[in-house]
Amino acid sequence: MSRVSTRSRQRKRVLSTALSAFTCAALVAGCAQQISGVPTTMGSYSTTEVAGLPVTNGPSGPKPDAPDAPLPVDGTDNGPMDRLARNAVADIDEYWSSVFPETFDGKRFVPVKRLVSYDSGGPGQQLCGENTAGVVNAFYCPPDDLVAWDRGTLLPELDNSFGPMAVVAVLAHEMGHAVQHRARTVKPDDQVIVMEQQADCFAGAYFRYVAEGSSRYFQISTGKGLNEVMGVLSFIRDAPGKSDFMGSNAHGSAFDRVTAFQYGFDEGPQRCAKMDFDDVSRRTTLFGSWKAGQDTDLPVDERGLEAVEKSLQEVFRDTGAEPPTITTGQSSCGRRTTPASYCASTNTVSLDLPALQRIAQPPSKEAESGYGDFAAYAQVASRYALSVQKAAGLPLDDPAAGLRTACMVGAWSGLLVEDPIGKRNPVGSLRVVAEDIDEGVAALLGEDSLIAADVNGKQVPVGFARVEAFRIGVQEGMAPCSTKYSAP
Ligand SMILES: [Zn+2]
Structure with a gap:
C-alpha cells in the first residue's frame, strides 16, 4: 500500500x-x-x-479403492509421484470425455498424444525444444501435444507442502491448455494471461466434478481440501516450453488465479470458454503494477x-x-x-x-x-x-x-x-x-x-x-x- x-x-x-x-x-x-x-x-x-455443494471436511486425495490407470508414461520410474500424476491425467481425461461434447458443439475429446515424466535433478533430455535439466516444472507443449512433469522436485514439493491434490491441480491446469488447443477457445496470438486464466478456470471446473463425488480416482472436501488447492494456484508456473507461454507475470496474480478457478468451479467450462481479453481485462483490476x-x-x-x-x-x-x-x-x-x-x-x-x-x-x-x-x-x-x-x-x-x-x-x-x-x-x-x-x-x-x-x-x-x-x-x-x- x-x-x-x-x-x-x-x-x-x-x-x-x-x-x-x-x-x-x-x-x-x-x-x-x-x-x-x-x-x-x-x-x-x-x-x-x-457454490451449491454441501460443506464437507472429510479426506482429500486419492480414493482408497481407486484403480491404477493403464496410461503409458515415457521416462517413468513407476514411483508414487508418477502413479499420482498418471491417475490424475486419466481422471481429467474422463472428466473432459464426459463434458467436452456438450461444451464444444458435440466434438469428442481426444487425450494428449504423449505423457512424459522427468527428473529435473537428473540428466536432461530435449522436450519441446528445451533441455529439462534443472527445470522444476510441469507443462503442456502445443506443437508435440504432450504433458510433462518433474517427478524429482516439483511434484514431491507440491505434495509435501499442499497435499496430493496440489499435484492433481497442476495437471488439471496443464490439461486445461490441452483443452483450449483442442476446442480452439484461444487463438495463437491471444495474450498469455487469457490462456492462463482459462486453464485455471478449466481446472476449477474439473475440481467441481471431484467435489461432487463423480471422480473414480480422487475425492476432495469443499472445506480444507479446496482451501489447499486455491493455496497452490499461486505456486504453479508454466515451463519455458514455447515462447508465447513465457511472458513474465502473465499467469495472473493469486487473486486473478483464484477468481478464474472459482468461475470454473461455480459456473462450469462454458464460462471458461467465454474468457477473452475483454472479459479478463474488464473483471481484473490488477493489470496495473506500481512503477x-x-x-x-x-x-x-x-x-x-x-x-x-x-x-x-x-x-x-x-x-x-x-x-x-x-x-x-x-x-x-x-x-x-x-x-x-x-x-x-x-x-x-x-x-x-x-x-x-x-x-x-x-x-x-x-x-x-x-x-x-x-x-x-x-x-x-x-x-x-x-x-x-x-x-x-x-x-x-x-x-x-x-x-x-x-x-x-x-x-x-x-x-x-x-x-x-x-x-x-x-x-x-x-x-x-x-x-x-x-x-x-x-x-x-x-x-x-x-x-x-x-x-x-x-x-x-x-x-x-x-x-x-x-x-x-x-x-x-x-x-x-x-x-x-x-x-x-
Ligand atoms: Zn499455464
Whole structure:
C-alpha cells in the first residue's frame, strides 16, 4: 500500500473526470442505498454450502479403492509421484470425455498424444525444444501435444507442502491448455494471461466434478481440501516450453488465479470458454503494477494508521454511518479480538499495534513471517466495516456478518486500485497494488485472520467462501455485500 502525492493525485483527477461520474456511481452509490438500509434482497449465500455443494471436511486425495490407470508414461520410474500424476491425467481425461461434447458443439475429446515424466535433478533430455535439466516444472507443449512433469522436485514439493491434490491441480491446469488447443477457445496470438486464466478456470471446473463425488480416482472436501488447492494456484508456473507461454507475470496474480478457478468451479467450462481479453481485462483490476522501484510498503505506525483511517472514512462516508474511533489503547469492551477489536457500545476500534506489525512483516518461507502491510491494515478495515454494519442495524455475530465484512474489506480495497487503462477512479490518496490484494487472499486462506470474521473473531469456516466474498467486493463494490450476504 502507499500514499500518492497531492500533485499526482490532482493530475489523475483531471485525467479521469470524464469517467468518474459513471465509475463512482457504480461502485460507491450502491453502498449508500444498500448498506444503510435493511437488506431487501435475500442473499444467495448459505452457511452450509459452497457454490451449491454441501460443506464437507472429510479426506482429500486419492480414493482408497481407486484403480491404477493403464496410461503409458515415457521416462517413468513407476514411483508414487508418477502413479499420482498418471491417475490424475486419466481422471481429467474422463472428466473432459464426459463434458467436452456438450461444451464444444458435440466434438469428442481426444487425450494428449504423449505423457512424459522427468527428473529435473537428473540428466536432461530435449522436450519441446528445451533441455529439462534443472527445470522444476510441469507443462503442456502445443506443437508435440504432450504433458510433462518433474517427478524429482516439483511434484514431491507440491505434495509435501499442499497435499496430493496440489499435484492433481497442476495437471488439471496443464490439461486445461490441452483443452483450449483442442476446442480452439484461444487463438495463437491471444495474450498469455487469457490462456492462463482459462486453464485455471478449466481446472476449477474439473475440481467441481471431484467435489461432487463423480471422480473414480480422487475425492476432495469443499472445506480444507479446496482451501489447499486455491493455496497452490499461486505456486504453479508454466515451463519455458514455447515462447508465447513465457511472458513474465502473465499467469495472473493469486487473486486473478483464484477468481478464474472459482468461475470454473461455480459456473462450469462454458464460462471458461467465454474468457477473452475483454472479459479478463474488464473483471481484473490488477493489470496495473506500481512503477518499478516505488515503495509500496506502508509501515504500520501512527502515520500509516492515520492514512488508512482517512481512507476508510472516505470510502464509507456515503453510508452515513458515524465513523468509529480508532485507538491503540485498551478495548472498552470486555470482548477482545487480536490484532484489532470492535466495541459496538462505544463504537470504537482498538488495535494491538505490535501484533499488527507482526502481520505486516513481508511474507516469506519462514514460519514466523507475516502476510504484508495490506493484510495488517485489512484487519483494521474489517473491524471498521463492523461499525458500518452496526449503523445499518445488521447483526454482527453470525456467519453472514463474517462474509459481509470480507466483502466490504474487498470493496474498500477495490476502490483504492489504480490501473493503467484508467477504468477506475480510485478514492482518496491511498493506493493498493496487485500484491496487496494477494496478501489479502493469502490471509483469508489462512486460519487466523479477522478479515472474514464476525465481531467475536469467529472466522467463516470455508476458505472458498471467504475468498469469494472478498473477491466480489473487490470486483463489484459495496452493493452486493449486504444483498448477497444478508442474514438467512
Ligand atoms: Zn499455464
